[in-house]
Amino acid sequence: MLVTADVHGPVRVIDADTLDVGGVRVRLHAIDAPEMDQTCVTEHGAAFACGRWVTDQVRARFEGRMATCARVDMDRHGRTVAKCHVEGVDIGEEVVSAGWAFAYRRYGMDYDLDEKAAYVADRGLHGFRLQSPAQFRQTRAKGRIPPDPGCRIKGNISKNGQIFHVPGQDFYERTGINEARGERWFCSEAQAVQAGWRPARR
The missing domain is CATH 2.40.50.90 (OB fold (Dihydrolipoamide Acetyltransferase, E2P))
Structure with a gap:
């Protein structure tokens, strides 16, 4: 009312x-x-x-x-x-x-x-294909679930530089992406490398 x-x-x-x-x-x-x-x-x-x-x-x-x-x-x-x-x-x-x-x-x-x-x-x-805004807000808050299921590679920034993690690697699940810090999600390893990130060793 x-x-x-x-x-x-x-x-x-x-x-x-x-x-x-x-x-x-x-x-x-x-x-x-x-x-x-x-x-x-x-x-x-x-x-x-x-x-x-x-x-x-x-x-x-x-x-x-x-x-x-x-x-x-x-x-x-x-x-x-x-x-x-x-x-x-x-x-x-x-x-x-x-x-x-x-x-x-x-x-x-x-x-x-x-x-x-x-x-x-x-x-x-x-x-277009997109998450619902509510799901996006929840994902962004956590930073661990990809906003787009097709772009699951995590571009992390740490003291060791710009490193990307792919699903299945040791630190993938515990890595959170904070886009405000310049961290990014990538859709392919080639895209991550082209943007200046290097692959995680494990």
Whole structure:
């Protein structure tokens, strides 16, 4: 049930499911979009920065527009969770319909049919292979499970330099990848070597 406290103001897009509206940080209700640093894989197997791409699409559509948001809840990060409209257009509905985000059914079925229609039409993210944003967040927090099952090689940085570990090696399971430190996941040994990493000895 909607709480009767509205937020009004111009939109500043943080990412595809998070906005600042009139200075208030708003998480759009019942949708989930890729994180800014999340990548997808094209049908040809190429990595694609889909998190940044969907953010750019939402920014082009809604940045600077005047929005009214009806608060639904507060999340654990202290953000207002809300349904927002611009000139009668439900932002969440449009974002999911365009394939820039997914229906977050855990929190509501509001956009279930919109996502299904986007999937059938192969719109936006539905043309790529990717983890669900929730799985990506969980993986990133742990740093030990590859975000893409096809790119399982761990490019670790230690006092011994840039070393990559492949599944089955002694230190593979215990090695965590921290992308903020410049560590990386690789899809092949050749890719790792080309990027400047050397293979682990065991």
